[in-house]
Amino acid sequence: MYRLGAIWAQTDAGIIGRNGDMPWYGPEDLAHFKKVTLGAPVIMGRRTWESFPPRFRPLPGRTNIVISRSVTEAKEHDGALWVPSLNAALHAARDAAGTAVEDTSADTAAVDAWIIGGGSVYAEALSRADLPAFGRVETVERTLFYCQEGNEITGDTRAPELQLADSHGNCEGGSPNGCWQVTSESAWENSEKGYLLDEAGTKNPMYFSFQRLERL
Secondary structure (H helix, E strand, O other): OOOEEEEEEEEOOOEEEEOOEOOEEOHHHHHHHHHHHOOOOEEEEHHHHHHOOHHHOOOOOOOEEEEOOOOOOOEEEOOEEEEOOHHHHHHHHHHHHHHOOOOOOOOOOOOOEEEOOOHHHHHHHHHOOOEOOOEOEEEEEEEEEEOOOOOOOOOOEEOOOOEEOOOOOOOOOOOOOOEEEEEEEOOOEEOOOOEEEOOOOOEEOOEEEEEEEEEO
């Protein structure tokens, strides 16, 4: 069984997108994303693919797999493999993971493929326990952005809600996305060049922390 991860950035209110884009500029998050995913297949929806500037498509050093209802079977297009469903994407990721060259400089040793967006792809992947070749998402990497009071960042796409275990590893209630435990978390830092964008386009200070979670 291969190991599947999901990676995203979100505000403390759970916002991951607005109008098809991310309402922030986070150079530290971009560097972290590259470090974590480099060398592994990345799975995304069509809108996520289209949100990348053309000069960055496909993401280098990774097999890019795009899910789109516009295709009926897997085909190569614009440097990526386009597939009609999440199941088809996972079959392709399994094949790519089996032939990928390991990059020892990237933090990808425990994960064979990554879900990188958008909201509907995260929701389906995290709620299922029957994912072909992978079973379920076992690891989540997320960058948390802190919004100062009065500068809340709004959006129309939200991150999946993850139920966290207490210090004893216990979870109360049930969640379609399962129960999770934080296994690593960096100290909060103030981004030197990054910023959060409110709806008026005003740049607000960005504080960030990297967090890894594993499914219990």
